[in-house]
Amino acid sequence: MLGEYRIVGRRTSEIAASVEAGVASGELPPGSLLPPMRELAGVLGVNPNTVAAAYRTLRERGVIETDGRRGSRVRSRPSSTPREALRMAVPAGVRDIAQGNPDVALLPPLDGALAAAARRHEQAPTLYGADPVAPDLARLARAGFDADGVPPGPVAVTSGALDAIERVLTAHLRPGDAVAVEDPGWGGALDLVPALGLRIQPVAVDDDGPRPDAVARALAAGARALVVTSRAQNPTGAAVSAERAAELRELLSRHPGVLLVEDDHGNGIVDLPLHPLGGVGRHWVLIRSTAKAYGPDLRLAVLTGDEVTLDRVRGRQRLGPGWVSRLLQYAVAELWSSHAVDRVAVARAYAQRRDALVEALRERGVRAHGRSGLNVWVPVADETVVVTRLLAAGWGVAAGAVFRVETGPGVRLTVSQLDVADVPVLADAVAAAVRPGVAGGRGD
Secondary structure, rough: OOOOOOOOOOHHHHHHHHHHHHHHOOOOOOOEEEOHHHHHHHHHOOOHHHHHHHHHHHHOOEEEEHHHOOOOEOOOOOOOOOOOHOOOOOOOOOOOOOOOOOOOHHHHOOHEEEEEEEHHHOOOOOOOOOOOOOOHHHHHHHHHHHHOOOOOEEEEEOOOOHHHHHHHHHHOOOOEEEEEEEOOOOHHHHHHHHOOOOOEEEEEEEOOOOOHHHHHHHHHHHEEEEEEEEEOOOOOOOOHHHHHHHHHHHHHHHHOOOOOOOOOOOOOOOOOOOOOOOOOOOOEEEEEEHHHHHHHOOOOOEEOOHHHHHHHHHHHHHHHOOOOOHHHEEEEEEHHHHOOOHHHHHHHHHHHHHHHHHHHHHOOOOOOEEOOOOOOEEOOOOOOHHHHHHHHHOOOOEEEHHHHOOOOOOOEEEEEOOOOOHHHHHHEEEHHHHHOEEEEEEEE
């Protein structure tokens, strides 16, 4: 079961530390089956509850996973190893379209907004006891939510979308609960859920968002939360359509106790309307990050939702960081109020590149997805082969393993580093990598 490795310890912390040491050293490789709790308790001469507590600690840390009667095993990849770290290094001289970053040429300058924030701080420094959300930022955020039909609710501010998702999930769920997550989906969310000791229920996605049949299966299997990307889904570019939103809202209305988390990180870079799902059940949030439209280093997201959830999020935040810097909040409010980003122009720039690539691949007989946002998803038979061939052809792309749980293999291409003139060359390379037997990479 464990080979030569021996778990030691008398206390919960010691037993957990012993297992973690074995995982870190490689003596407990991924997939290693741990002894049943009563068996290990007998070997160590401790109460079974002590071993149970150690295993619970390890699950919460994302070191092991438990599957009912099949027992507890070392996770295939510890939660401390983010999926981003598993990406293949892109050699010098290769065009890197794997990173998922926005086009820096489309990001606004920040000097004016930061200077304005500094002036406001000089006039009225933020001190302990101040409202954690700057009133003008809350007003602008709420106005944006209202314009897109998001149900009424208070506003909170977090250090990015993933921080918001973590705070919302932990406000309602406990280790062992299941969370329905898009598959393929954002690697950050796929890492976060098990790191919190929660279980992933994968939900298949098509161009219109999470498939209702897949969501229904996940909820029937006991998922207590559903995480949905509203637009610019990473990696497929899916966007929840009006018809799909109606289907999902009807489905969620039959599960009012399910927590809904909507991530609208594409706000500001897409030209498709938002079709919010919130307000059907008791607990919901919608999150908007500034990362894609204003720059990844501007670590700020705004969220709204039901009163209970937002109260829990803000209350727990007060016990940790307290608040997100008012300087950042002032800067974002200045960027929003001054219309520093021409959202129509930015959305058009990304759409031109993305649509051109999807169409060029279609012409070459390669199926691709990319309805909105920065990315194009290409299903393939073998990710490693395709990634390797594209590297040899001078293109670095992201292997789909970073983004998927049960869905079939694929590769992600980020269009933000492309010019439209690059598209035919890239499409030829992808077609040749996916269908090497076709001369020139083109379809019949």
